[in-house]
Amino acid sequence: MNKKKLVLSVLGFSVLALISCLGNKDISRQQKDLTIVKGSTQTNSKPNLIFYLADDQDVYDYGCYGNEKVNTAAVNRLAKEGMLFNNAFTAQAICAPSRSQLFTGKYPLKNGCFANHTATRPDIKSVTTQMKNLGYQVVLAGKSHVKPEGVYQWDREWEPVPKKDVPRDYIPLDSIEAYFKTSKKPFCMFITSKYPHGKYFDVENPNTDDIKFYPFNEHKKNDKAYVKAKAGYYRSIEEDNTQIEKVLDLVDTYLDDNTLFIYSADHGVSGKFTVKDIGLKVPFVARWPKVIKPGSISNQLIHYTDVLPTFMAIAEGKSPSSMDGNSFLPLLQGQDVEINKYVYGVRTNQNILNSEVFPSRMIRDMRYKYIRNFNSIEVVNQNLTGKANVDYFIKRGANAHKNEPLEELYDLQNDPFEQNNLAQNPELQSVKAKLKQDLFSWMKSQEDILDETIGNMPIITPKGNKGFKLDQDTPRRKIPDSIKNTLTVNDVTIIEHW
CATH class of the missing domain: 3.30.1120.10 (Arylsulfatase, C-terminal domain)
Structure with a gap:
């Protein structure tokens, strides 16, 4: 297979990338965009915002991104019902720094969390402050891995729930359901899974043919330990898929079409701790009935720092100039415009086990x-x-x-x-x-x-x-x-x- 076919078949990239000179922080344009949102959804309330975050999963390990050997039916469904992003990135392929970008709109060096297990700068206004000021309740359901508490003051926070016969705790589904049933205010909820992060399932007698290999790991096809770990990783992905399906059932049961649901994974496990795309490129799929055209694809560069500015724009607010990110709301509304000319990456090997x-x-x-x-x-x-x-x-x-x-x-x-x-x-x-x-x-x-x-x-x-x-x-x-x-x-x- 030649390189061009490899790019198209493995990554599902489109050949066309339309770029324009839209000013991402132009208030009048944002207001115009928000009028479109209101006209397309309910006009009596702001949209609910749900962000589902998986843990340590390669962008190459989803059916909708070209891997037919792994079960990601729930994410595939979201892609059919919404928009799939081919060029979404985090700046750091490690848990705490990646999450801190989502919650602050700032790159790791600016927000302060650029080594794992470390804290965001104490003077930063995170998503909890920014979205509360715009009339939202802000909820964390699952894994946290960010600090200090003074920066991240969640209205509700539920820890992962122990579950028998599986290697990792589950997301708090009962608490999520109860909240969906009773919420009165618009909310911004981050559902943060512990899957598929190791420890993985123990798969007996794994078959190499059941694993999809790429140029970065083809040399490990005959490595029995690697194949066994990869099979367990695939099984853990499947387990997370069951959680996503349950969450989507709850969303469809209790919430209306005025709900934006985004799925992503914090970074790739195959490129963890590096600045290669196998670590920094992330899956990113968004569903928003009556706003996002089903089955649509975006090839524009977006970044985790863009998420909070986007949420603030949807909530009819303006992100401060100190944030690094830009709103990609126009993409959700079907406009193929440039959001970022560049995205950046950071690698800090200290404060991890190898250090x-x-x-x-x-x-x-x-x-x-x-x-x-x-x-x-x-x-x-x-x-x-x-x-x-x-x-x-x-x-x-x-x-x-x-x-x-x-x-x-x-x-x-x-x-x-x-x-x-x-x-x-x-x-x-x-x-x-x-x-x-x-x-x-x-x-x-x-x-x-x-x-x-x-x-x-x-x-x-x-x-x-x-x-x-x-x-x-x-x-x-x-x-x-x-x-x-x-x-x-x-x-x-x-x-x-x-």
Whole structure:
């Protein structure tokens, strides 16, 4: 199969991407758009907003995105009844940073949560404040993974519910149903599943032929442990599908057509912790009867930071200029307009179990993608500080990712799985230079701890050294005794609000 057919068959991309110069934050246009919404749905109340978020599922593992070997009937149904987005992204392929974008409309560096298990800046007004101010109740049903409580003040919050004979807790279906029955105000509800995140189901005697493989994992077809884990992952996806079906039944039973239902997954598991599309590209399907045309597809670039501005526009509000995202309400209404010229990605390997010092940043447009790996083996010697205890971790991080160069450039139109690095291609140097310039400009606007300077390699840590300290063992990483507990406050960059 040639590359063009691979792109069309695997990703379901459309060949046409119509781009215009719409101003996304133009108030008069938003007001005009909202008139269309009101004319298409009930005029006596604002729409209910439901966002269903799965956990750790690749965009390539859905029937509606081209994988016929996995059971995602509920999501496939949503795609038939609504709109499927082919180019939706999160900025970070990790739980807490991904969710913080949804809830704040800001990229991880700006909202402060750019390492896992860390907190959003305490002065940020999140979805709970923004939507309450627009007359909505804001509800979290399921997994949280965000903090502090002062930023996320849910009107209602229900924890996941233990369930027998399954590897993960369930979403709180009884509480959701009771709320749907009795709610009086318009609401914004995030239903956050723990599936299909591992621990997976134990599938006996898995068959390799039941798994769909792609260029990034074809080499593992004969790896029995990988195939078994993948079969369990597929089974966990199927289990989440049953939860989505139950939620949709509740929506159709108790709520009217004036309900926007969005499904997504927080990031891909195959590219977790990376800035590759297998980690950052997310499934994104929206259903809104009488507003969204059934079976429609959008190829425009949208981002998790766009969700809150979109919800605020639907609620007849205006998102503040401090937010990074733009409303994609026009897309839901059938207008094929540009929402974002670029989307961006962040990689922070610290504060995870491996905790290697290897930060990356990414910029991507509709066709090309540029990645900067700031502690690549190519530049590690320039990043060294002269302090043996600090340099140990800088060198360790570079060696752990020694096959990742300083610069990566991909032509996603012809190479959607990022197999061919074109960073040194002489014909694309102007493309690379432009993306690099715009990436560094964005990083500056985000008040990034990194910049274009080679030799700036901060070691970050939460205040009080909480979390996964670099100079201590984790279940996946052992530190020599001579290096343990040697990092001091003078060796690290402390993030005060974590």
